Structures are given as structure tokens and as C-alpha cells.
Amino acid sequence: MRIVASILLIASTLAPVHLLAQGRGRAAGASPASQRPPQTATPQTYPADQLATGQTLFVARCGSCHGRDAAGGEGDTDLTRSSLVAEDIRGDKLGPVVRSGRPDKGMPPITVSDEELAAIVAFVHERHTTAETLLGGRRSVDVADLQTGNAGAGRQYFEAACTRCHSATGDLSGISKRLQGLALLQRMLYPGSGGGGAVKAPAVTVTAPNGQIVSGTLAYRDEFTIALTDSAGSYRSWPTRRVTFKVDDPLSAHVEQLGKYTDDDMHDVFAYLQTLK
């Protein structure tokens, strides 16, 4: 049942789905669940009645995406492991985010009074502090959990299946320094599905009705619209039925692999990627 709380609802209410499904444009950073929660920089305490008010407000106004316990759903909505919350002092960083939203991540602006905001901030800090004290939290995946693969077998698999696009000494050189644990695993399976930084948008070429050929990076696509960002940084869109276009999406090779990997393959390739220092 949790899905309703997590990806569907996030995707459905707040964001263009491709942002969430593929994570394009997502800020860099490892997946939160692979790490211990960042420690609160400035410990803060809040009165019980304010916490109670904050809980009511949070669940009603924020809970549909961030979970009723602020531990989130899938994706980056777990506030108990948020570094922004860790750095926040009484709403100085959270306040602007709540009130302005995060359009790039699909979060709408939330209208709250100063008093309501303070209560929400109090509750989020309380949840964050509680999470810090839990050992092996219910959603934790530690780097040590993922060490069951065989790097040699993984190398063989990699060389047969992945080298059309990737190189151990090229784009993936040093990958294990940049990403570890769950973030590396998610990046390996489908870039953009977890942490690990922004994914380059696919290249697209559109032949406009007047015969003009326009190239750029894919900005949007559905059944009826194709849009790109051209070399000048401008957004341009067309009805799909009026133009011909070609999208070169390298991620389609990752989708194919998802149907082919055994769990052993997955762990082996992961083990091999960990050796690319």
C-alpha cells in the first residue's frame, strides 16, 4: 500500500514524471539510505506542544510526499536523512524551501504562516534527531551489505555487455571514488534512479515542417510533443505528428539489461565497478 505514499503520488501530484523516473537534472549526491544520517550541526530543542502542532501540519501538508514520519517514500524525499535539515537552524534553510518549493524536483510552494512554519520545522528536526539515534534504521543499506559479488565474473559480464558505451579506463575510471554502496548500484542499474548526479539528456534531432533540421538535447517528450534545448540554450517544442525526430537515448541499453541480469550478474558487475578506483 505504501506506493500511494511514495512514487505514484510524488510523480502524480508534483512533477513531470520523467524527472522522477529517470532523475534527469537531479542534484549530485549519494543515495541517502546508503549512509548514516548526516548529524545535526546545531542541536535544537522544541516544546512538546509545538511538536504536536508540527506533526499535525506536517502530516496534512507534507506527508503525502515525505511520509507521515518524514522518512519519505522512494526517491529523495526522506527528510530524516536530509543534509539540508542537518544544517538548518530553526528554519533558516528549510523555511525558504517550504515557501518557494523546489520546482526542479517537483515540490510546490507551500503557503504557511510563520507560526505554522516554525511548528513544521520543529517536527522535522525532531524526526531527524530520532533517526540519528537509530542504529541500522529500517531503510538502511550499507556498503558492507553489498559485498557478495565476484569482481572477476563482473569484469567478464561488463566486457561482453557494457563496453559498447562504457570504458573502465574512460568514463568509468575512478567511479568507485565518486559513488559507493547503494548509490553506485542504482547508478549502475539505471542512471538517475537514485543518487549519483545528473544524467546527460539524450541527443535529439528534429526535422521541422519547413525542412529545417534542429539538434539539441531532449527537454521533453510525450506522445504529442517533442521538445529540445538547442545549442543557444533555448527551449523549442513541436507537435510530434508535424515533425520527424530521432532520439538517441543511451539509457535504453540499461533497460534491456534489467531484463537480462541475474542477481549474481548484478552483484558481480557491482563488485567489478568497485575495483575501478
Add this chain to the structure above:
Amino acid sequence: MTGGLKKARLILAHRDHGVSVLLAATVALALGVIAAAQSLDPATLLKPPADSWPTYHGDYTGQRHSALKQITPSNVRQMTLTWAFQTGQNQQIKASPLLVDGVIYVTAPDNVWAVDARNGRQLWRYTHPMNDAFHIGQRGVAVYKDFVITTTPDAHLVALDSKTGKVRWNVVIADSKRGYWSTNAPLIIRNHLIVGVAGDFDNLPGILKSFDPETGKLQWTFHSTPAPGMTTPASGGATGGQMWMTGTYDPALNLLYVGTGNPTPVLNGAARPGDNPWTCSIVALNPDTGMLVWGFQASPHDTHDWDAAEVPVLVDGEFGGTQRKMLLQASRNGYFFVIDRTNGKSLLTSSFAAVNWASGIDKDGRPIPNPAKEPARDGRLVAPNEAGATNYRSPSFDPATGLLLVSAQDAYGIYFFKSDHGAYGWAGANYSVYGRAALRAIDYRTGQIRWSHDLGDGAAGAGVLTTDSGLAFTGDSAGNALAVRTSDGTTLWHSGIGRVGTGPVTYELDGRQYVLLGGGSALYAWALPEP
């Protein structure tokens, strides 16, 4: 045929001859078929008139198929927006609107609106007191006589006066402090108001309750998993199995069919050995007593949060050369089931989306879970993902083609469990890796996919509606409402109204067929242009 249907046919016939709507209405009045305003006799649900959508699924079958055919594949492109109703809320409309006596009732968590079906004007609004329960969605009201009944995030059941929106009674279904909430659109069967709850962040017994719709007095409780102190059903230590979606009903058999949710603890299967009945199941209950008549488990020993709460669609038709009373379910676990609904025996099991978690199908038609795909410390790559191959979004059955149209998803997720995660609530960790949505047409006689229409990245949120003219309405994952040809899935109309989170509904008023689709937090009414 009821008076209401006669009225609809008469109006259509007169329109064809250019006779005024007023005359048609007068004919209808003369036949005495217009009921008292804003009131619904529960017997109406046995054969809903064309000028209504009086219960969550439109009728008891769950087919979400309408006999209306004014809007056709050839004229659907001419549809025009007749009105839009703005809720002004952040929350998306995930409800099926109901229509009774010219008034639409539509919901969001803590809210019910009564809206004039002819112009989208608000008549009244009910706002539930702010509460700290889970505001995840609300699927719609039930109407009984002049009561409009809703569930709330804090698991209350609230009956409103259909004329004013004032509270008539308010009772607690389950204790929200323990972790229950409700999104459920209740189901009326005679004088039973049947309602379910949700809650799988906590280890809670699965409950479905029946209340007296006039007073809110409890009539019975069905447990899908045992309450503390109970020994039945023998769930193997599992709790959960919440019945958070609206069921269907066969009046001839007097059986209520409901899908049950996942077991808890959710990802820790070792804590609850065995099949864990009746979680992830379809159960057939006597609506007068709440007693179990039969159960069929879609996912024995689920460890992936794949509720079998999806709509059990009731179909009478030919199967394998024999006329059958069947129940169809496209389940969240990626399997499509055809069941003899008289006894719960399997007729057919097939997959309709990417699946890799079962090692086969057992003699009873149930997928056999592969233990190697249970969540593990180092992670398991599983199809579908937690969101599932489908979900709460209602499918539609088209009798003419024998197709069940399902908003499906091919998806992968990774699932983790280690002993540190414990045995309470979620008890594990999982992440979606990839998903792609498609509208799939399943031939119920074979389980074969007749056609598949891409709906974009991730999962779509819309239900499906089919009509006798051969049209199907739904929404894609990018925010387009769609009409496609039922027989082959070709797109015939679209409108970018925002993410469609509702089950589309249709009705006829004043000789005009309307199609209602929720886009974002607004409700849109489409129809052909007035002559």
C-alpha cells in the same frame, strides 16, 4: 430495464429527430421516472440509469463500461470543455466522482464537494477537521438515500446531508493513532455500508466493516488477518491484508468481492512463514454477515508490497466453450487472473507486464514465489517494482471485444532485507529502478495482450472507462487525458489537462453525454458541442 434507462433511450431517439431536449424531459416526467432530488434508492445500484454514476465503479460489476454512445470514435475529436471545477487544493483528485440527480460529489482528503453537473458550480463543501493522520488520497463517496458518505484520513466515516453537506453522523472506523487511515470509497449493498481502511507502516490486523448507512451503527467486521487474541484466519503470523479499495458485488450469488492488501511486516517474510492468508487475496464475502465464502490468493507469501486490492471485475461470458460467471483481476504483482466467481477456482493465470519473481504457476492458478527473489541483504532485482504492474487505477472491461483495458507498468526495483530491519512495519528497504507505463488490452479468454499503448515514463495514475461506441478514456503519465479506440488502442483525442488521477466517468444529462476527467486538482467535463 429501469425507467431511467428508458428515459435515456427516449432522449437519444428524440435528439436524433431534432426534437427539443425540453420535450424529451417532459416525456421523461410523464413516465414518472425522475426520482426525488438528491436521493438514491439502493435498488437503483442494480441497474444504474444513464443519467447517473451512483457508486464508485458506476455499477456493481466494476466493469466501468457505459452503454452510452453519443460520443463516438468519429466525433470524439469535436468534444469541447463544458466546464472545469477547481478545488483550489494542493492535493490531486484521485476520486471517482459520483453523479446522483444532477449533482456531482467529488472528494480530496478531508474534503467533499457537491457540484452542479450541468455547469460545475459548487453547491456545498464539507471540510473535515484538521487531523494528523495520513493524507494520501481519497477515492470517493457513497450515496444512500439522502446521505452522502465519505471516509477521512483519520479513519472516520462521516455521513452528510446530500442537500446541505451538514454532518448527519460521524463514527470511527479504526484507530488512526495506531496507524490506520482510510481513502476508501464505501460500497452500498442494500442497507449495508461497506468500508475498508489502510495502514502498513504498522503491524495491524486487516479489517473490513459494514455499518448501517442511516445511523452509522456497526453491523459486522471481517478480518483478513487475525486480530489480537484471535486464531483465525491462520495467517502464519502475518498482519495486514487491508481492504483499501472498493469491492464489487454479484446480486444473484449475494457475494461481495474485495481485494486484500499486502502482509505486514512488509518485506520481512521470514517473520511470517507460509502463504499468509488472506493477504494479497481476493475474498468473497456474504454482505449480510461478513462471513468468508471463498478466498483466492494472488500473491502467496508476498514480500514486495503487491496488494491484490485491484478491482475484481465481474464478467458473465463464454470461457473455454462454457458460459461462466467470472471474476477478472489484473493484479499489482503482474499477473492476470480469471476466476470462477461462484467458487473461487482458477480458470486462467497469465502475466500482463514484466515479471521475474515467480518460478511457475501452481495447480490452483497461483504464482509460486521464487525464494531467491525475496528481499535480501545484498539486494534483489525484481520486476515489477513496488508500485507494481498496475495499482489502484481502475481497469475497464469492454464486452463487445472481450478486452480488459489496464493501465499497466513494466518496472524494476531492488529489494533489501536484513535482520537489522526488524519485524515491524516496513521491515526492509526498497527502491524503484525503472518503470514505463502502457495501456494494455488483455483478452480475457486467452490472457493474451491484444495491443499495448505506451503511456510514458513511470506509472500513469488514471483509471480506464470504455463505452459502447468503442471508445476508451484514460490518462498517460505526462498529464494528457486520452481517448483511444478500444479495439486497437489508436489515439483519437487528447487534452493536456494535467495528471489524470481519477477513474474517468460518463453520464447523460439533457440528452448530452458528458465525460468527466480529473486533471491535477481540477475536474473537467467534456461533451460534444451543443447544436
